[in-house]
Amino acid sequence: MKIVHQPAVADDASSVVKLGLKVYEAELIRLQIELVTLQQWVRDTGARVVVIFEGRDAAGKGSAIKRITERLNPRWCRIAALPAPTERERTQWYFQRYIEHLPAAGEIVFFDRSWYNRAGVERVMGFCTSGEYRQFLHQAPIFERLLVEDGILLRKYWFSVSDLEQERRFKSRQKDPMRRWKLSDMDLQSISRWVEYSKAKDEMFVHTDIPGAPWYVVESNDKRRSRVNVIAHLLSTISYEHREPPTVKIPARPPIGDYTRPPREEFTVIPDHAATLQG
Template sequence: MAKKNRAAGPAGDDRPARVPRKIYEKELFRLQAQLVTLQEWVRQEGARVVVVFEGRDAAGKGSTIKRVTQYLNPRIARIAALPAPTERQRGQWYFQRYVEHLPAAGEIVLFDRSWYNRAGVERVMGFCTKEEYQRFLSQAPIFERMLVEDGILLRKYWFSVSDGEQERRFRSRLEDPMRRWKLSPMDLESVSRWEDYSRAKDDMFVHTDIPEAPWYVVESEDKRAARINMIAHLLSTISYHEVQRRPLELPPRPAVKGYERPPREMQTHVPDHAASLT
């Protein structure tokens, strides 16, 4: 049914047809409403949810995270996008700085890249030693089993995109001054190291695709489809339910007791830029 509803792509474009915008927006909003329900269940039940987003550069991880969190309470659902480790962090146990960002009861944490940096970028670019890499492959399954055994709901998503589509997205960013910041020299390096990253991903899956915390692959040639597929799957893997919320009522506004607002001239106001537009 999904294929039947796909709109035809532009002439000469070898990309798969995209989900029609109206269908996509309607389903996305429905799923986002369910995410709000999930959030309330997590808060009331004291659940802990960790969602790991990994994949190729320009595979659509960031835009999917934006749609996941769009209507969620940032005090409950937060994004962990860690920068490069400091000198002190390099001297810590590798997983230590990620542990600091794990959720407490009633929280959801979305890792925009995660401890799997060591299995991807660090391995391919030579930012870690062979011994550190092998130790990671050995410890990662143990670390994740510990999280799951302690009650954390861990979900891991790999966003998959072809080399041709990745290049198209990179070129689009290069030509768009509003999105050029999304590109870094490291991103561009991934083009010439495509096969190296492919091998690294395959090896990573062999060692870390475990029953307690399996990898779920999201086909991301069509970003719209990738977003709704990922969100729908996440919701399907958690046995949440709608919770009773205390009804709220807007209280009546009390009668004025002599308060007078200070004259506008006594305060510094933002200039009315909007008025100049009309």
Template structure:
């Protein structure tokens, strides 16, 4: 594992610790990290190409009966959700599921910690993406005090064992950590707050993560020490630029699954029969949705 520390803290002046161009009049759009933003056309073209490959990978998984689990973790507003949307956008939903579990119930709290995650593991030919996962215990539960120290330590001991069992049984397991700076996270929080269709994404728990930034950093570092194992390593996704992170994580996922392109099935679309005797009833007999769209013309 690299010793480079991610999720950098901004300086007291509010500027990123990374270099930033001072030429505000430049045609090239730069992030606080100094990275140039991807051109929209280049991004969309590459995303479309990668999404087509994801469809081909899914066809291979279905044909071979392989199983794939992808874990997405990271700070709040790090870009996990938008990356998952791009991955699943064109996949067959019958064989690709996103699991985003709510807080555990009182019954769940009496079970073995991993029990409620096991029931969501894939069957043959399926892809399961965890939008947050069993690593809640090493992150939010640890930082917010929702678990005891003994429960936390037990998790760090059992998680590698649990994941080795999954891999040993033939499940392909990929784990991604989305890394974002505190400056960019705050900017995204404010953007969500001002957007009525995305305000639901904000919660008191999200905002508390600002106050506990360093505690989350220490928890993440400790989690990596214990769970970055050869059988299921962690891969960090730099997510200051969401477009870059989407391209990078999809490309990496495709490169780590040994899929092969299969010849798609061919179908012969029949000609519509002539001389059908069916006559549609008068439109007046049915209730139609009003054509409010015509008001936009």
């Protein structure tokens, strides 16, 4: 899979000074504690939260979602990263398959890409007709207003990365056996079709950056900075209150009594691989 740089118009993201690791880690922990507090408030009040993450390929959406959710209770927060639609789903109303992933009371759902696939990759790659695209631009604001009117807290983030930084990340993935799966031929189309994707994003904003559900742009040339920025902003947009979690009393351990554990030799214990490590 060869990556060849194409001359392109730079995205909105500008070069920034990298955020130091120690500062980043300290602030991330502080923000993650606040996210736990937010989740407790959502759980107690029955609020419903939807957070959409969109942007260029390799813009840092997935890693931001990972940092947001890694300390949260997975029973009450979900990541919706839908695959390509099935043949049956292609015959449904476009928004239909996304609706079933919307939150119930007390839940937070993070969309790692969303219904905006139609305004981005489907539009640029020709996976939808012009009529379907125009219908989406008309219906998306209506759909989102209905969600907001029903009480859902909807937040939409666009991760903006420069063309050169995107290419650098692609090359880094290409060399990393643990991240190579994140690089596909479809991803590489974002290099050769950079301008087309830029135009598609601009038109999408014109039609869907609405008062009740505005777009928030996250400059993501520096991933550390973008992560703490998006978490801090998300927290600032929700008027949550600190809620003490229910007090859990740890009971005293009862006496063993007449219980005797079977001999260890009767169990199949996995080998102690850790003992072979130098440490």
